[in-house]
Amino acid sequence: MKNQADIEKLEKIASQIRRDIVRMVHGVQSGHPGGSLGCTEYFVSLYFHIMKHDTSFNPHAEGEDLFFLSNGHISPVWYSTLARAGYFEVSELADFRKLNSRLQGHPATEENLPGIRIASGSLGQGLSVALGAAQTKKLNDDDNTVYVLMGDGEQQEGQVWEAAMYAAHHKVDNIIATIDYNGQQIDGPVEEVMSLLNLKKKWEAFGWTVVESEGNDMASLVTTFEKAKSLCGQGKPILNMMRTEMGQGVDFMVGTHKWHGIAPSDEDLSKALAQLEETLGDY
Amino acid sequence: MAKFTYTEKKDTRSGFGAGLMEAGEKNDNVVGLCADLTGSLKMGDFKKAFPERFFQIGIAEANMIGLAAGMTIGGKIPFTGTFANFSTGRVYDQIRQSIAYSGKNVKICASHAGLTLGEDGATHQILEDIGMMKMLPHMTVINPCDYNQTRAATLAIAEHEGPVYLRFGRPKWPVFIPENQKFEIGKALTLVEGSDVTLFATGHMVWLAIEAEEILAAKGIKAEVINIHTIKPLDEAAILESVQRTGCAVSAEEHQMNGGLGESIAQCLGRNKPCPLEMVAVNDSFGESGKPEELLIKYGLSKENIVEAALKAVARKQS
Numbered sequence: 001m002k003n004q005a006d007i008e009k010l011e012k013i014a015s016q017i018r019r020d021i022v023r024m025v026h027g028v029q030s031g032h033p034g035g036s037l038g039c040t041e042y043f044v045s046l047y048f049h050i051m052k053h054d055t056s057f058n059p060h061a062e063g064e065d066l067f068f069l070s071n072g073h074i075s076p077v078w079y080s081t082l083a084r085a086g087y088f089e090v091s092e093l094a095d096f097r098k099l100n101s102r103l104q105g106h107p108a109t110e111e112n113l114p115g116i117r118i119a120s121g122s123l124g125q126g127l128s129v130a131l132g133a134a135q136t137k138k139l140n141d142d143d144n145t146v147y148v149l150m151g152d153g154e155q156q157e158g159q160v161w162e163a164a165m166y167a168a169h170h171k172v173d174n175i176i177a178t179i180d181y182n183g184q185q186i187d188g189p190v191e192e193v194m195s196l197l198n199l200k201k202k203w204e205a206f207g208w209t210v211v212e213s214e215g216n217d218m219a220s221l222v223t224t225f226e227k228a229k230s231l232c233g234q235g236k237p238i239l240n241m242m243r244t245e246m247g248q249g250v251d252f253m254v255g256t257h258k259w260h261g262i263a264p265s266d267e268d269l270s271k272a273l274a275q276l277e278e279t280l281g282d283y
Numbered sequence: 284m285a286k287f288t289y290t291e292k293k294d295t296r297s298g299f300g301a302g303l304m305e306a307g308e309k310n311d312n313v314v315g316l317c318a319d320l321t322g323s324l325k326m327g328d329f330k331k332a333f334p335e336r337f338f339q340i341g342i343a344e345a346n347m348i349g350l351a352a353g354m355t356i357g358g359k360i361p362f363t364g365t366f367a368n369f370s371t372g373r374v375y376d377q378i379r380q381s382i383a384y385s386g387k388n389v390k391i392c393a394s395h396a397g398l399t400l401g402e403d404g405a406t407h408q409i410l411e412d413i414g415m416m417k418m419l420p421h422m423t424v425i426n427p428c429d430y431n432q433t434r435a436a437t438l439a440i441a442e443h444e445g446p447v448y449l450r451f452g453r454p455k456w457p458v459f460i461p462e463n464q465k466f467e468i469g470k471a472l473t474l475v476e477g478s479d480v481t482l483f484a485t486g487h488m489v490w491l492a493i494e495a496e497e498i499l500a501a502k503g504i505k506a507e508v509i510n511i512h513t514i515k516p517l518d519e520a521a522i523l524e525s526v527q528r529t530g531c532a533v534s535a536e537e538h539q540m541n542g543g544l545g546e547s548i549a550q551c552l553g554r555n556k557p558c559p560l561e562m563v564a565v566n567d568s569f570g571e572s573g574k575p576e577e578l579l580i581k582y583g584l585s586k587e588n589i590v591e592a593a594l595k596a597v598a599r600k601q602s
Contacts, residue, residue: 060357068353109385117356118385125381128346132353132361135338139314140357159377162346170338 070126124157153185168207300325302437397537414542
């Protein structure tokens with residue numbers, strides 16, 4: 001566990017990334033702020049504390065931990081994290097979703113943006129991809145860990161469960177998958193659109209070790225990841241059920257699916273930025 | 284040029300199995316994934332020789348495609364194996380996003396393509412797969428014609444960087460390509476030289492084109508037979524060079540006319556050198572149960588159909 005000063009440092013980075021997210025989506029009047037704001041602590045804890053990774057970017061990630069984003073629509077938080085970590089210049093965040101940009105609406109490899117290893121956006125595929133990369137790490141005697149983030153609405157995709165079954169059967173125990181359990185999807189609350197019922201029990205029944213975390217509490221996340229890492233290598237894949245609030249950090253965006261995929265107005269932007277401390281300098 | 288003959292019949296899927304085994308011996312990075320069809324895909328030898336590099340996926344093709352894409356990160360060369368139907372239509376979006384758009388070095392190996400699957404019927408007889416795969420940017424599409432060519436193609440794609448769709452089939456079929464002929468991706472292979480009409484054929488239809496050439500010769504028509512094993516990238520230079528001399532062409536494939544080899548050739552001719560082109564292909568219908576040879580006749584894919592198409596093309600050229 002990090003000490004309080006370290007946690008506060010991570011929280012300051014998160015505040016800047018939240019500013020980036022709102023500004024990026026506002027700048028192009030397009031994108032997905034809600035899920036991005038909800039997962040900011042997740043990305044900061046991974047890229048600034050938990051993961052072993054090299055910002056000079058080796059596409060094959062030999063000797064490094066690996067991260068995959070399955071719910072690719074929350075690209076703003078990933079792009080900002082990658083830029084703030086040093087994968088590319090923060091000024092490039094201004095290009096988000098614009099013509100000739102490396103920062104595509106959904107993450108892609110075609111434009112060679114450092115940090116991205118596979119395209120995502122069409123849901124349900126990321127866990128399979130992450131498991132494939134985890135199998136290759138095992139074949140290569142590379143004992144680093146593969147991380148993957150999925151949405152909770154995404155759990156409605158059948159391929160997720162094909163992958164879940166595979167992981168337990170093949171004892172893929174070098175993966176820590178996380179579900180952004182915010183209870184919201186485009187058409188409304190997940191429980192109204194297509195109920196997941198007891199999601200934790202489902203994953204346990206599929207043979208995974210399940211840990212739980214508070215995804216908007218940096219200390220909880222760091223502690224959970226450290227526990228999850230200690231559970232790796234024991235013959236079972238690890239799932240982190242991460243409770244978050246969509247839109248966390250901006251009071252009028254919190255807890256509603258309304259801000260899943262719409263951009264803030266000029267007035268909304270001012271209100272949002274007033275709530276988010278500029279800690280590392282805006283791009 | 285010597286006439287083609289054969290002394291034995293072997294299935295192209297066994298050519299894949301033999302090629303995969305050799306590719307695995309040559310390169311430790313070759314891995315095999317199979318969705319509960321190890322015997323049908325002839326992947327058993329690879330599984331036995333390299334158990335740590337063989338992954339049983341179960342009946343979960345979407346997951347198999349995603350896993351294969353992920354395995355390339357770190358340098359593996361995954362070969363996925365299932366029937367052509369489940370290799371393409373069932374997993375089109377997974378291939379599109381995780382393999383083609385992401386430029387991943389995955390080899391999608393697909394058996395039991397086309398009508399010659401036989402008795403299992405139309406649910407399994409995919410006739411749209413070439414079209415689906417050739418439309419994807421970055422994808423290479425290969426449909427070899429016999430056991431030896433399938434084996435050689437399997438070895439060639441293992442050394443080729445980038446996504447590949449390799450299509451082969453179920454029935455035992457004449458083996459007529461020399462055993463050690465090197466497979467060059469994207470390079471058309473002239474089997475018989477002629478001057479009156481060019482027969483462009485792919486997959487199982489290549490042997491029928493060779494038989495059709497003999498029938499045409501007896502009628503005084505000199506047909507050139509060109510094996511287009513690589514549908515994408517298409518060897519446009521070879522196609523144009525041939526029709527420059529013959530002035531008309533026939534395409535022959537075990538696939539829908541929409542989206543197939545003939546359509547690619549028509550596009551090439553239309554843009555460069557319009558000339559009569561007849562297409563021997565399935566004309567916008569599903570297949571059905573039956574023996575392979577019965578199905579090829581019923582759906583217009585026999586050697587007689589190729590002869591008829593060639594005569595029509597020659598007549599159009601002269602009219």
